[in-house]
Amino acid sequence: MILYKLICKDCEISFDSWFSSSKEYENLKKKKFLNCHVCDSLNVQKTLMSPSVFRSKSNTRIDSQDLKGKEIRKTISEYQNFIKKNLDYVGENFAYEARSMHYENKKAIKGIYGTASKQDLKELNEEGIEVELVPWIKNIKN
Numbered sequence: 001m002i003l004y005k006l007i008c009k010d011c012e013i014s015f016d017s018w019f020s021s022s023k024e025y026e027n028l029k030k031k032k033f034l035n036c037h038v039c040d041s042l043n044v045q046k047t048l049m050s051p052s053v054f055r056s057k058s059n060t061r062i063d064s065q066d067l068k069g070k071e072i073r074k075t076i077s078e079y080q081n082f083i084k085k086n087l088d089y090v091g092e093n094f095a096y097e098a099r100s101m102h103y104e105n106k107k108a109i110k111g112i113y114g115t116a117s118k119q120d121l122k123e124l125n126e127e128g129i130e131v132e133l134v135p136w137i138k139n140i141k142n
Contacts, residue, residue, distance in 0.1 A: 008036035009043040076137050083113050083134065090114040095124060102129045 004025060007014040013036065019025045025046070028034050034044045087110050090097040094114030101112070113134070116124070124131045 005047050006034070006044050007047045008039060008041050009045060010041040011036060011039040013038050014047060073137060076135055079134065080136065087111045087113045095120040098124055098129050098131060099127070102127070 002019050002022060002025075003016055004019060005014055006017055015037065017034075019028070025034075029044075032042050035042050036044055090112045091114050094112065094116040097112050097114070098116075116131070121131055121133060
């Protein structure tokens with residue numbers, strides 16, 4: 001088994017996938033069976049993998065991807081805390097509330113955040129309503 005880090009060249013998301021061999025990866029790529037799980041694009045390619053490293057004293061394995069992942073989760077968590085503290089949560093009504101603020105010229109004391117579909121975000125942008133997609137992670141500790 002071999003683990004490859006893949007990247008979608010269309011939406012720029014990266015993800016890992018296991019293959020029984022490098023030949024299997026090539027065959028699946030050739031047959032167009034590799035697609036992005038986010039945007040369904042077939043424009044998926046292998047990218048550089050960072051190696052696993054061993055500490056000499058305890059022979060404990062440190063995966064540099066795990067360290068990078070911890071840094072990313074910490075940064076996202078800091079953004080989430082800032083958003084929760086400074087914006088109003090509107091839940092599933094995000095698109096409706098954003099349009100209300102935009103078209104009715106509501107002077108909101110705070111900005112808003114919530115949940116919207118990709119289609120809603122696309123339509124809001126087409127209407128000239130500025131929105132941003134922010135990655136959101138659940139605060140789960142094992």
